[in-house]
Amino acid sequence: MNNILLLEDLHEIRAWLKSLVLQVFPTARITECSRVQDALAHVSSGEKFDLGLIDLGLPDGSGTDVVAALRDAQPDAQSVVVTIHDDDEHLFPALQAGAYGYILKEQSRELITEQLTRISAGEPPLSPSIARKVIKYFASQTLPVASNMPEVSLTERESEVLLRVAKGFTLPEIGVQLGLSRHTIADYVKQIYRKLNVSSRAEAALEAQRLGLFRR
């Protein structure tokens, strides 16, 4: 994690986050932004980022746009939402846009560094309410699959993991219940996030097609 995009409008919090990030990734080069426009400019200028820490509620827009832009420009970059909102109404769109997880800002330094480490290691968090929303989202995916769109559906195992998360079981607990390693469970969660993003993009494309934005 060498190049990190940090988008946060509050000065103190940004400084605090920066020190926190440097604690986890001491060698990282951190690009700080306080507005959506700045962040989008950085992303579109072709700058390479390995990780994006993105606040959602910003004075000139929503961080979700930056998540999506970063996803489009650099599919390998990981976006993590850093937010004060814990409700799925705010988080879910960011996850759909391609975020790989979220961190609640008010948590203790220790907790956040741990979460950050985990996310960057490929173990994104997943709350019951987000899991329920994902289940509902895929259950309602009755879109006719267009010829040029990849069909995205969850595997049985992924669904199983989601259901258990929704019931309040922690990821380690689920690992024990299914007889799977912690890494395998983490992979499933990653898969779920990826599919959510891909499916959302397909859905958006279909919607655009339906609206006649793409004329064939």
Added chain:
Amino acid sequence: MPYPSFFTAPRAVAARRWPQVMAQPWALVLALATLLALLISGAAQANTPLPWLLDRATVVAVQAGVAPDWSQAREVVLPHDWDASWPGPSGMAVYRLHFNAPPAAGTELLALSVERACNTLWVSLNGLPVHEGGQIEEPVSRQCQQRHLVVIPGALIRPGANQLDITVRGFAPDEVGSSLRAGGLSALVLGPHALLAPAHERRMALSERLPQVLSGTLVLLGGFMFVLGWFHRKQSYLAYFGVLMIGWAVLLSQLWMTDWPWSNRRTELLMLAVLGVVTMAGVQFLMRYAGRRFDWLDVGLPMQCGLILLSLVMAGPSRLQPVALLWYALLTLEFMGAAIFYLLQVRPRQRSQLWLMAPLLAVMGLALITEALARHLALDGRVGLMAQIVPALLLVVLGLRLVQQYGRALQSAEQGRAELEVRIREATAQIERNFAQLADLKVEQVTERERKRIAADLHDDLGAKLLTIVHTSDNERISTLAREALEEMRLSVRGLTGKPVRLADALGDWRAEVVSRLAQSGVEAEWQSPSEDDVPGTLSARAFVQTTRIMREAVSNVIKHSGATRCSIRCILAEGDFQLVIQDNGNGIPAALDGRLDKGHGMASMKGRAKQLQGQCLVESGPGYGTVIRLTLPLDRHVTTR
């Protein structure tokens, strides 16, 4: 069966003019036979029984106030009709008849029956006046269509030959609009009063009283319909029909109204003008009733009325009848044309109108033609009479029918209006309901938007400041308090904006939070809750938030104060209650704190929150026994089953 009997005696008299044979149901067959015999013999004979027909007379034209000059007299056979040259314009004539004293003259009241004396007659017997029919100076009485019955006092009858002088005042045929009113005298019948009077009475009933009644009826009904039509312009045909009826009543009045306050000529003009108005009304009625309206008729027909009057005045007194007959023919044709047009118009559309109107119009047309003929050919008076009475009767029938139709239309209109009112009320109620729903929806939307705005403000302002405190404060206690405040704020926002939460989802959220928190603190957690299938219903956002707080507080207590190594959480749904039991194996609450449990443990706020939800929160604790917190909430208030 009064009809045939009306004419019994007169018909016998008039047999030569109207030679038709009719069944005579009355006992007057005898009289008929006698009269026939008289006709054959040609003269009244002293030795034949009464009644006698007197039809031989000598006549002389006279001037008013001048004694007749009998040297100018000539013999005539009655009935005698005046012609244009004799006795001259506005003439007067005296007829002299002779008869021998009838055998029963002393014992029986005699009467002289005069079928027709136009316009009026005075009678004197043996030089003594016995009867004055009416005014013989202008305005001359109009009694052409009346029958006269003159009582002959027996004392005036001399034995042997008697002399009857009949002065007739009349007009030349061309001076009047109809031959029916041209001067003349019919044959006379002398007979017993007892025999002649009933027939006379019956005839008077037909020719005078019936027209009177009909005139009254027509005026009343016509006036009523005129007013109806006047105020309901859509039914203007009613007004025209009203005019038609009133006009006909005026025409009919000639049959019984004998004395007019002006000259005979003026009456004739008036009647012909009324005929024009009647035709106008009739034609317009038929057009409007058929649903058609022609502007040229609206203008043309009134102009025609004026033209009639003008042409009659221009023609002068001596050429009244030719012009009148011409007009009469024209008007009849107009009416017939209108009737045919009407029938053609209505036939394809309104058959219900037809069953009455078609026969009615047919009879009416027949009557009009008959009257036209009667006027021209001077047919028997009774034919003309019937031709005037029958249309009047038909008008009354049709008028009643129209009023009935109008009433029915009015009724259905009322009904329609009532139905419309009901429908409007229903629609109004529906609109009001919709509006109320819309208003509710609007309020809900506005409230929702307002809640979201407040939530966003709380996050952006309060949240950001608390967050800054959390991460910049050097004081651990302050940053912890700020963090807790932030969590509280978040829960409050959730209670503010939140929708009802499914109980199963709530259990999932709680489990994830409680288990991970306890795990992070190194406390072994044991969670028991009903499987998802057993958890129906939803929690209100408020109940969810408060329960979350209570649970959070309890877990915090376990982590911070109890020193427990194990904690079990059980959620139980039983008997309409939701029960949450949090039990740890820690130190319990120290005895020293007993009684003021809330010192730093938040027990009071937990209890207060439970109370807010109509539930209760019990804390059981003893040193060395650990702590049990039992939260009980009534489900029916906070879990809504869907």
